[in-house]
């Protein structure tokens with residue numbers, strides 16, 4: 001017996017599913033340098049253009065001067081510093097919830113929340129298109145794990161009827177690869193019928209959605225009763241790194257006491273919390289970022305329809321172009337790259353088989369002229385890819 005890694009890797013290549021890591025040689029922004037080539041990028045989650053904002057950078061620098069670089073230890077030992085605490089208070093106020101708890105990554109926040117809330121004898125019901133970290137969390141929890149049809153309250157209802165023990169319904173707020181919104185009012189109504197709790201991971205909703213960037217719960221006007229467990233990540237629209245869970249006093253204390261991915265990991269660098277405090281202010285107050293973003297999204301959808309592209313039912317900055325075949329998706333991505341435009345091809349297993357796509361994302365930092373360049377390039381490349389009988 002040996003680990004035949006070479007065959008596994010060769011099979012992945014043969015299926016056009018091999019993943020490459022583009023080397024970014026510039027800061028985040030619309031214009032980047034990747035693998036030595038200047039490109040116009042439409043694939044970052046920096047939706048509000050805050051990742052390279054001068055004031056956020058300054059807050060990080062000043063934070064590092066004052067607090068040093070490393071978090072030093074876990075929050076429960078000596079890693080919970082004043083900037084972390086202030087950020088938690090600001091995030092609680094922002095989300096309108098009694099408390100918030102900081103995590104170093106969204107992946108960890110999701111593992112923590114699910115595994116602290118359900119275990120053997122309980123049930124966790126997840127949308128089948130949930131982010132990998134939520135699915136992993138459900139499996140890790142030891143609770144009975146079941147996936148309902150995408151965004152389908154009737155399918156959820158069937159699963160709820162069979163569930164036993166404490167039952168947690170888990171969904172993305174904005175689905176990361178499709179860009180559509182969870183039908184939270186209907187999903188929450190089903191959960192309420194059975195006394196289940198709802199957990200929403202709104203990694204992609206905070207910032208772009210809601211009148212003040214409060215994400216999908218602000219968009220639908222839902223409170224703590226409907227969504228007792230709310231997760232946000234800081235590496236996307238906030239432009240920094242880390243994540244938070246917001247909820248009741250008891251929920252947060254439960255996570256501090258029982259969530260292993262919280263207890264056994266080093267806190268994020270305190271300077272990142274300083275930077276996030278600044279970006280949170282910008283996210284809440286600079287409404288022009290959301291307005292500009294929405295204009296870009298509307299213009300893209302009109303332009304894409306004229307070209308004949310297949311888009312998804314998405315009102316968010318995630319605007320995937322559905323292609324289906326992985327090799328074709330790779331070819332469109334390569335043709336765009338040859339025209340100076342970077343959009344990643346997303347293939348299985350990240351998305352279901354036969355639904356490869358180009359995941360176009362927009363940022364408030366994009367100009368209208370840059371969007372027109374994208375549309376022009378798509379108009380040129382799309383027919384070539386579609387006409388090719390090879391696919």
Ligand code: PMP
Pocket residue numbers: 104105106107108110131133172176201203204233234235242243
């Ligand atoms: N949830 C969703 C919906 C995500 O898209 C992501 C990241 N892509 C995560 C959680 C994980 O967050 P992080 O990158 O901070 O680990």
